Amino acid sequence: xxxxxxxxxxAVFVLFFLAYLGTEALGLDVLFGVLIPYAALAVFIVGFVxxxxxxxxSAVPFRIPTTCGQQENQLGFRQNTLDCPSTAxxxxxxxxxxxxxxxxxxxxxxxxxxxxxxxxxxxxxxLWLFALIFHYAFLTVxxxxxxxxxxxxxxxxxxxxxxxxxxxxxxxxxYLSGAALLVAAVFLLLRRIFIGNVRYISLASDxxxxxxxxxxxxxxILMRYVTKVDIVSIKQLTMGLVTLHPTVPEGIGGxxxxxxxxxxILLAYFPFSKLMHxxxxxxxxxxxxxxxxxxxxxxxxxxxxxxxxxxxxYEDEFREKMVEAGLPVEIMPEEQPxxxxxxxxxxxxxx
Amino acid sequence: xxDRGKIIAGLAIFIAIVTLPFxxxxxxxxxxxxxKLTAKAKAAKECVESTAYMRAEHMQLLDVWRDTVVRDAxxxxxxxxxxxxxxxxSNTCLDxxxxxxxxxxxxxxxxxxxxxxxxxxxxxxxxxx
Ligand code: HEM
Numbered sequence: 075x076x077x078x079x080x081x082x083x084x085a086v087f088v089l090f091f092l093a094y095l096g097t098e099a100l101g102l103d104v105l106f107g108v109l110i111p112y113a114a115l116a117v118f119i120v121g122f123v124x125x126x127x128x129x130x131x132s133a134v135p136f137r138i139p140t141t142c143g144q145q146e147n148q149l150g151f152r153q154n155t156l157d158c159p160s161t162a163x164x165x166x167x168x169x170x171x172x173x174x175x176x177x178x179x180x181x182x183x184x185x186x187x188x189x190x191x192x193x194x195x196x197x198x199x200x201l202w203l204f205a206l207i208f209h210y211a212f213l214t215v216x217x218x219x220x221x222x223x224x225x226x227x228x229x230x231x232x233x234x235x236x237x238x239x240x241x242x243x244x245x246x247x248x249y250l251s252g253a254a255l256l257v258a259a260v261f262l263l264l265r266r267i268f269i270g271n272v273r274y275i276s277l278a279s280d281x282x283x284x285x286x287x288x289x290x291x292x293x294x295i296l297m298r299y300v301t302k303v304d305i306v307s308i309k310q311l312t313m314g315l316v317t318l319h320p321t322v323p324e325g326i327g328g329x330x331x332x333x334x335x336x337x338x339i340l341l342a343y344f345p346f347s348k349l350m351h352x353x354x355x356x357x358x359x360x361x362x363x364x365x366x367x368x369x370x371x372x373x374x375x376x377x378x379x380x381x382x383x384x385x386x387x388y389e390d391e392f393r394e395k396m397v398e399a400g401l402p403v404e405i406m407p408e409e410q411p412x413x414x415x416x417x418x419x420x421x422x423x424x425x
Numbered sequence: 426x427x428d429r430g431k432i433i434a435g436l437a438i439f440i441a442i443v444t445l446p447f448x449x450x451x452x453x454x455x456x457x458x459x460x461k462l463t464a465k466a467k468a469a470k471e472c473v474e475s476t477a478y479m480r481a482e483h484m485q486l487l488d489v490w491r492d493t494v495v496r497d498a499x500x501x502x503x504x505x506x507x508x509x510x511x512x513x514x515s516n517t518c519l520d521x522x523x524x525x526x527x528x529x530x531x532x533x534x535x536x537x538x539x540x541x542x543x544x545x546x547x548x549x550x551x552x553x554x
Contacts, residue, residue, distance in 0.1 A: 123436055130432040221537040223446035225455045232537060245488035302481040305536045313455035316446040356435060
């Protein structure tokens with residue numbers, strides 16, 4: 075037992091029953107079906123913009139790209155353009171592959187001892203694999219959910235649904251992405267619970283999103299395959315939301331409101347959680363800067379102009395007094411008129 | 426290095442995507458489908474099971490029917506009220522709901538459900554439309 079995941083689990087459990095009982099027993103359908111989803115979306119958008127603009131305002135004082143290959147050089151060693159890019163185009167390619175294939179996660183290794191004290195580094199493939207499944211399943215499920223929000227449903231979306239259900243298991247047909255999402259979320263959760271050193275570094279804020287997303291997938295799957303819901307009424311509600319004419323049809327059932335409340339919580343929580351890596355990945359200086367540190371000087375644009383007072387200026391200011399006090403000066407006052415031009419020249423260095 | 430312009434452009438695209446459903450449906454009224462009952466269905470007054478059950482679970486019922494017929498070779502279904510029906514997609518459902526395009530399809534288009542049953546099963550057994 076570990077209170078970090080128990081607290082997260084209980085929180086998710088309580089949230090579900092809040093929505094379930096709120097709609098089933100108290101009839102707060104308008105609250106959970108209209109007001110909270112709208113509020114959550116507003117918090118999501120404003121919070122997201124606020125976070126990203128905060129990052130945009132922050133300084134990048136140094137150029138800190140991670141270099142995972144040979145840098146550009148004049149010695150004839152072949153450059154690894156993908157892992158040590160020096161041009162904007164190569165950086166875009168690196169970012170793209172990072173985002174769609176999680177290359178840096180793939181490099182993840184685990185150290186082991188073999189035959190006593192021999193160190194070996196093994197590929198730790200499962201985190202990468204399940205993270206990839208998790209994210210793609212999540213994306214597919216969200217895109218497929220657009221069928222509740224678009225009317226008529228675009229052809230491309232219908233094609234996606236057909237592909238996703240091509241196994242034609244059961245009725246309604248099983249969507250593979252929905253099942254994959256639940257399986258991957260459970261894997262990522264068990265990994266944090268059962269691997270000791272991962273559990274040690276896991277916080278409640280790591281467990282909560284996993285329980286929440288697992289809960290969303292679980293309630294969604296319940297609705298589709300187990301205790302069916304009236305999809306036509308639900309689409310009436312969702313279409314009401316997106317056409318700004320909210321309607322709350324009768325008899326949708328607490329399970330749906332539980333699902334929707336989970337999603338609302340996820341949206342509102344998103345900007346203030348680790349899930350902001352959705353925006354953060356684009357702004358990672360270790361990934362999005364070219365490795366041209368030797369070719370171009372990186373000036374932090376947020377550097378404020380530093381007021382300098384060079385020795386020459388200092389001497390100009392106090393020369394008479396210094397001479398009176400018998401201190402050595404570089405330029406004697408008598409020579410001043412002749413050296414006028416030379417005295418000005420150090421000002422160029424100031425820039 | 427100040428990339429605020431690029432970042433704001435990226436944010437604008439992100440917000441446009443997130444709010445896509447609002448733009449897509451702007452100025453459109455979303456008509457709620459109204460499945461039309463045939464004269465025969467109206468005369469029968471009620472469906473195989475209660476209307477609420479049929480609305481949400483008819484695919485489940487069809488799944489049970491299919492398996493019972495094909496695997497157990499039993500063709501008669503007894504409803505909760507004790508009425509008997511032949512378990513058949515084309516000959517029972519489409520007997521009362523012979524107007525598939527105006528009944529089944531109206532809901533299915535709305536909910537983006539495309540049952541593949543009609544690859545094999547005849548969807549117009551009475552040859553009406
Ligand atoms: C974070 C976003 C969401 C996730 C990850 C999610 C996840 C899921 C999953 C995994 C399913 C199972 C069926 C499938 O694979 O499609 C499902 C079903 C469902 N979800 Fe969601 N959901 C989300 C948002 C929403 C929203 C915003 C709504 C509506 C307002 C919604 C309404 C439904 C309904 C009605 C079903 C039942 C579908 C059916 O019976 O065909 N979901 N959801």
